[in-house]
Amino acid sequence: MMRRVWPLVVAAVSLGIDAYVLAGVLPRVADSLATTVGAIGLGVTAFTAAYALAGTTLAKRATRGSTKRALLLSLGLFNVANLITAVSPGLTVFLGSRVLAGGGAGVLTAVATAAAAGMVRQEHRGRAMALVTFGLSTGTVAGVPVGMLIGDQIGWRWTMGLVVAVGAVSMAALVFRGGEIPAIPDEPGSGASVIVKSPQVLIGVLLAFVFGVTSLGLYTYLLPMAADRGLGSWGFALIWAWGIGGVLGSMLIGRQIDRIGSRKLLPVLAVALLASFAAVAFLPQPVAWLAAALVWGATGWASVPTLQDVLTRTRPKATTTIVAFQMAAMYLGSAAGSALGTALLGGGTPAGDLPMWAFGVQVVAVVLAVIVGARSERAATARDVCPVR
Known part of the structure; x- marks a missing residue:
C-alpha cells in the first residue's frame, strides 16, 4: 500500500x-x-x-x-x-x-x-x-x-x-x-472558514508560520553566522549536517507519529529545535555546531508532517485545506524570517547574534506547540466520546 x-x-x-x-x-x-x-x-x-x-x-x-x-x-x-x-x-x-x-x-x-x-x-x-x-x-x-x-x-x-x-x-x-x-473527502464550507472556525487549526497555522520564521528563516544565514563565530571553514559541513538531519528527520518521523502520536511529539520537536538554537548561540565548538545543525534540520523538517497529522487526524475531510494553509504559512514564515535577518544585519546586528533572535521567537513556537497538542488531545477525546456518525 x-x-x-x-x-x-x-x-x-x-x-x-x-x-x-x-x-x-x-x-x-x-x-x-x-x-x-x-x-x-x-x-x-x-x-x-x-x-x-x-x-x-x-x-x-x-x-x-x-x-x-x-x-x-x-x-x-x-x-x-x-x-x-x-x-x-x-x-x-x-x-x-x-x-x-x-x-x-x-x-x-x-x-x-x-x-x-x-x-x-x-x-x-x-x-x-x-x-x-x-x-x-x-x-x-x-x-x-x-x-x-x-x-x-x-x-x-x-x-x-x-x-x-x-x-x-x-x-x-x-x-x-x-x-x-x-x-x-471534502469538508463543507470555504477554505478560510475551515481555519477560522477552529481555534486549534488557527493556532496550528500560526505555529507553522513561526516554524518557518525560525527554522527556514535562520537557515538562510547559516554561512554568515558560522563565519562571524570563526567557523567559516566549517560552513559546507554545517550545511550538509542540516540537510542530512532534514532527510533523516522527515524519513523517520512517520513511524513515530503513528506509534507515539503526533500531539505528544509536536512539543518535543519544538523544544529540541529550541535547544539546537541555544547550542548555536552559546557554544563555540565546531562539533557542537555540527550536532546542533543536525538536530535543527531533523526537528525542523520532522515538525512539518507532525503538525499536519495533529491538525488533520480528527478532521480528515479538511486535510487538503489545512495542509494548504499550513504550508503557505510555513513558506511565508520563511520569507519573513529571511527579511527579518536582513533587517537585523542591516541595522548592525552581528550575524553571530541571529541565533539568539531565533531562540526568542522559538520560545513562542514551544508555547503554541503545547497549546495545539493539548487542544488535539481534547478533540480526540471528544470524538471518542461522541463519535461522528
Whole structure:
C-alpha cells in the first residue's frame, strides 16, 4: 500500500528543488537576462506569494472530481512553468513563469499530502504524510546542490531543466504506476472558514508560520553566522549536517507519529529545535555546531508532517485545506524570517547574534506547540466520546 505513495514523493522532490535552487544561481540568471540580482530575486518572492495564494484558494476546488486529475493538472502546470523559466528571454517572462510555478506547487503540495493520507490505512497515515515531506527535504538537500553545480558548469537554464526532468518522471509515474487514487473527502464550507472556525487549526497555522520564521528563516544565514563565530571553514559541513538531519528527520518521523502520536511529539520537536538554537548561540565548538545543525534540520523538517497529522487526524475531510494553509504559512514564515535577518544585519546586528533572535521567537513556537497538542488531545477525546456518525 505504501508503494503507491512514491509517485507523490517524486513530485515532492521536484518541488523541493524548485523552491530553493534559484537562490544559488541568482547572479548567473541576472547576467543572462541582463538585469539585476534584486530583480531576479523578485522571482523567489513571486513563487512564494503564488504558492500561498493558489494553495489556499484553489487546492480544495481542484480535488472536486478526480484526485489523479488534480495531481496531474497541478504537476503539469508546475512543469510547464519551469520549462518557461528555463527558456525565458527576459525578466517579464521569467517573473510570470515563477508565478505559474508557485501556483502549481501550492496546489500540488496540498493535494499530494491529502492524497497520500487517503491512500493508506488510518494507522499508517502519519508515515504517508511524512513521505511527502521526505520528498521535499530530499529535493532541497540533494537536488539544490546538484542544481547549483549544473548551473556553474553548463548554465542555470539546465538547472531548471533538472527540475522539469524530475517533474516529468513523477508525471509518468502517476500515469503508469499510480493506479486509482481515492477521492479526497471534502469538508463543507470555504477554505478560510475551515481555519477560522477552529481555534486549534488557527493556532496550528500560526505555529507553522513561526516554524518557518525560525527554522527556514535562520537557515538562510547559516554561512554568515558560522563565519562571524570563526567557523567559516566549517560552513559546507554545517550545511550538509542540516540537510542530512532534514532527510533523516522527515524519513523517520512517520513511524513515530503513528506509534507515539503526533500531539505528544509536536512539543518535543519544538523544544529540541529550541535547544539546537541555544547550542548555536552559546557554544563555540565546531562539533557542537555540527550536532546542533543536525538536530535543527531533523526537528525542523520532522515538525512539518507532525503538525499536519495533529491538525488533520480528527478532521480528515479538511486535510487538503489545512495542509494548504499550513504550508503557505510555513513558506511565508520563511520569507519573513529571511527579511527579518536582513533587517537585523542591516541595522548592525552581528550575524553571530541571529541565533539568539531565533531562540526568542522559538520560545513562542514551544508555547503554541503545547497549546495545539493539548487542544488535539481534547478533540480526540471528544470524538471518542461522541463519535461522528
